[in-house]
Amino acid sequence: MKVRIFVGLNAKVSDRISILPQDIIEKILTFMPIRDASRTSILSKKWRHCWKGMPKLVFDESLINVSSDIEEVKTYKLVITISHVLLLHRGPISELCICITDAFIKNEFDLIILHLSWSKNIKKFIFKVYRYGEYYKLPCSFLSLQGLEHLDLRCCEIEVPSMFNGFSMLKSLKFYEVNINATMLQRFLISCPLLEEFTWIGQYVTDFRGENKFTFADLCKCLPSVQVVNISGVYIEYFLAGVMSQKLPTSLVYLRVLVLEVCFHEQDQISSTLCVINSSPNLEKIKLKMVGLYVEQTLTALLDPQDYSGLKLDHLKELEITSFHNYAPEMEFLKLVIAKAHVLEKARIELCTFVSVDKENKMLRDLLNLPFPRASPTARFIIENEAN
Known part of the structure; x- marks a missing residue:
């Protein structure tokens, strides 16, 4: 979506962007990357903090522009940027996407997820943090995102405690290269009673191997x-x-x-x-x-x-x-x-x-x-x- 703002010589016309209704401003920001949305803060006083209330946030490599060839430096810069945006953000986040490849900093992402777990408003969460040959183990705080309706996890490892209460609102679950054993998968699925869509795709050996069989008969009991x-x-x-x-x-x-x-x-x-x-x-x-x-x-x-x-x-x-x-x-x-x-x-x-x-x-x-x-x-x- 292209947004064109015309500024004329007349003072009343030049401030046209400041009189836009709040819902129109939010609609405009929805179609913009976070980096560009944050730059709208210089347009006028009314726009200064609007980007901080964006309900949809997408974090990926395009968020930063770092000249260094060292992947760890790029990743660290990106993690710091994500943390900074989340700390400044005001209002509910309904959709969140974090997709980073090549490297990750485990402790920092643990803190980011801990921060997110305090919110009950996130409805859609796409999470991929991947370095070749490694799976990111999700912290227990991830299981506190009780408002989730759509969950898309990639290249992660999950442990589900026996006291897990489930995601009572979850309707869509997509696993891509997610490492979880049969017992914990069953525990996870049976605690999501409204689940309508289940995707599990992967090419690597998982903890299923060597366990008791978890057949389609067992699966359908968890997905009524x-x-x-x-x-x-x-x-x-x-x-x-x-x-x-x-x-x-x-x-x-x-x-x-x-x-x-x-x-x-x-x-x-x-x-x-x-x-x-x-x-x-x-x-x-x-x-x-x-x-x-x-x-x-x-x-x-x-x-x-x-x-x-x-x-x-x-x-x-x-x-x-x-x-x-x-x-x-x-x-x-x-x-x-x-x-x-x-x-x-x-x-x-x-x-x-x-x-x-x-x-x-x-x-x-x-x-x-x-x-x-x-x-x-x-x-x-x-x-x-x-x-x-």
Whole structure:
């Protein structure tokens, strides 16, 4: 948003910016970086302290301009700036974003979070403080942010005490490379009764390894109101393990969007994925990424569509599969969805780069010559190649 301020020769016209309504001033500042917003203090007396009441604060490397090549110097300068802004800030902070890479100063960030914990007004918190190979361990004071509705944590480590009261207002939780063991994750989730969206993405080994299994059956008990689930990376092997029945003990009646990474050469992951889908009667979108090393000869008998004759996808409108190899279990899954999704509007299949043109043509022929009618004859199919 560009803000243009015209100053004329007439004294009354020149002070036009001072007569702007307070809500307009706040709206203008909302679209400005903190560094630029603080500079508006020189415009007039009315603007002098307005930036200190900004409800949305974003702290990242663009906040400072330091010529030094030493990352520690840049980070220290940034931390000091964050502390200074927070100390001068007046009024509630509804949205806060702190994203710093390459280095961090642990003790200073502990103090910053302690300062923030006194506020009950922060509704959205995005926090990423990362140095390669290190996780920032959140202090206990972080758990005092009781007003949170949206929490996005990246490259952090969390310990949840047994006396944790939970975030009673939390609706959206996103973990990216967050290190937390199964017991503490369960303790964390079960204490957030209003949670509607849960995302956990990561590629590194976590404390889950070696513990008792924490499957999707356990997860759904902690998320009775969840509407969006997105799990990928190393975590998926723990959630999609051991569930071999047709349905989960607890139905995910509110689930609308399911995003998973699935290895279709693992029988338990295939059956677990179908179990989750079969236990979510109101699903509107399914997005799967096929992962793992495939050996086509061993995959012919892992999925029998006859076992899922009772599967219902009455509300599914969109299906997306990426890294599709066109192997037997994947194709059988696709056919199963086509046969069951009566209101399907779009199916997008992104082929793996290893799929040859001949295999792609064969796949198209198979989809055109299905031995059964498609449940949704108007569904639009989009076949793309990963390399394009």
